[in-house]
């Protein structure tokens with residue numbers, strides 16, 4: 572089997588579409604049997620939207636809701652501003668499944684419910700796969716997102732102390748009306764939350780908190796929410812009469828934010844999405860990066876460019892965006908920084924400029 576994609580999220584699904592569209596026989600291995608919600612704010616920024624259109628998927632047709640304003644909140648203050656582009660809100664189970672279905676329609680061999688146990692890099696990468704045994708591939712596209720694979724795991728980073736949570740809430744009409752068309756970012760000690768509608772009254776609440784803040788709340792999700800609502804007036808007003816869809820949120824631990832893969836001599840294993848680079852989620856651009864990496868990696872593969880040259884190119888493409896996101900993450904980690912950000916955010920040009928700086932600036936051509 573010459574071409575294998577491991578992972579059927581945004582990055583893996585997009586790579587499968589592109590390779591199948593180029594006439595290549597490609598097999599995608601995804602461990603989940605069926606589409607599932609994921610820890611993600613589900614904000615599609617402009618680059619992600621444009622890449623999806625180029626892949627033949629229109630987010631609006633899939634039911635995405637447009638977002639044109641940002642509301643930023645800390646303590647009892649809030650500032651709202653226009654985004655310098657239109658973003659979209661679309662649940663991940665819908666988006667990821669649409670990509671896999673498109674890839675299958677173009678001829679990709681999509682194997683759901685198939686767990687890859689390990690990957691050995693080399694002239695002929697070797698995979699160990701449940702139900703399929705040992706597979707030798709010409710080339711592997713590694714797209715397992717936040718999850719590391721034995722043999723090609725990412726190094727432990729200094730920022731591994733963060734937990735990501737996500738839950739859906741049903742809002743009363745008045746709160747849903749105020750939230751409509753907005754992405755709201757609410758900052759608090761030890762983290763921040765993103766809130767946006769995914770349909771008329773259903774909102775995605777995604778949270779990033781330090782392990783110590785979660786531990787201080789007794790590792791209790793609802794107590795954590797009560798405590799951060801007491802600290803942030805905007806969250807308090809949105810969630811006071813909201814109904815959680817589930818008793819527990821989805822959670823993901825030890826997020827490797829700030830990771831950017833360094834070329835390491837690999838020729839035949841192309842890293843995509845979060846396996847290539849994992850940007851702090853405050854900017855909400857991880858899916859753009861995942862799609863960009865899928866386009867750049869498949870372009871490189873089809874042009875006979877090796878994996879390391881592609882990894883080097885990705886590092887360059889993402890450098891500016893990473894620097895700005897890292898600076899912002901440091902600023903909002905302290906109370907003084909959050910106060911400062913709220914002061915400057917009130918100036919008309921600041922938030923649109925920051926929104927632009929934390930975005931992917933260079934898009935690849937998708938011309939096939």
Ligand SMILES: Cc1cc2nc3c(=O)[nH]c(=O)nc-3n(C[C@H](O)[C@H](O)[C@H](O)COP(=O)(O)OP(=O)(O)OC[C@H]3O[C@@H](n4cnc5c(N)ncnc54)[C@H](O)[C@@H]3O)c2cc1C
Nearest residue numbers: 578580581582602612613614687715716735844845857858
């Ligand atoms: C709290 C939080 C909020 C975020 N909010 C946003 C946002 O609003 N907007 C945005 O653009 N980005 C956001 N992100 C980032 C975004 O979710 C990721 O960057 C994006 O999902 C990366 O896509 P991916 O395809 O690399 O990985 P994923 O989407 O995680 O896909 C990986 C796939 O690989 C599969 N897999 C894993 N291991 C194996 C295995 N061993 N064998 C087979 N299959 C396997 C998984 O089941 C999964 O389907 C957020 C992240 C967090 C943590």
